[in-house]
Amino acid sequence: xxxxxxxxxxxxxxxxxxxxxxxxxxxxxxxxxxxxxxxxxxxxxxxxxxxxxxxxxxxxxxxxxxxxxxxxxxxxxxxxxxxxxxxxxxxxxxxxxxxxxxxxxxxxxxxxxxxxxxxxxx
Numbered sequence: 197x198x199x200x201x202x203x204x205x206x207x208x209x210x211x212x213x214x215x216x217x218x219x220x221x222x223x224x225x226x227x228x229x230x231x232x233x234x235x236x237x238x239x240x241x242x243x244x245x246x247x248x249x250x251x252x253x254x255x256x257x258x259x260x261x262x263x264x265x266x267x268x269x270x271x272x273x274x275x276x277x278x279x280x281x282x283x284x285x286x287x288x289x290x291x292x293x294x295x296x297x298x299x300x301x302x303x304x305x306x307x308x309x310x311x312x313x314x315x316x317x318x
Contacts, residue, residue: 200244200258203300207237207293214289221285230286232272233293236265240300255311259304265297 214221214230239261247254269290273281281287 197244197247199303200240200300203296203303204237204240204244207233207240207296210289210292210296211235211237214286223284223286225286229272230289232268232290233265233296236261236268236293236297252311255304255307259301259308262297262301262304266294266301269294269297 211231211233214233215227218227218230240258243254243257243261245254246257272290273287276284276287276290282291
């Protein structure tokens, strides 16, 4: 639970730093596309709030949000010209978002496995 909060705060900070530092990155396109990590960080916080009432709903919702973050990062990198775009700052920011979502997915999966051993079936 605390790791989800830390991961959410890191995602929000990553997205806001990318949005605020758009001119410093000298990137082309719209600066609003760097707000993707903010969306996923906020969605993880909402799932954490759901988890306070219904633990499994929040847990599985967090896993789905993390998985969607990974998929959207892969799609976004593909749109940025694939593997040739890793020298761009915006691509590295999206890769950072994907790494945080992978960590969140692994942590949530570990919690799901622990919950299956303890809780009775639904």
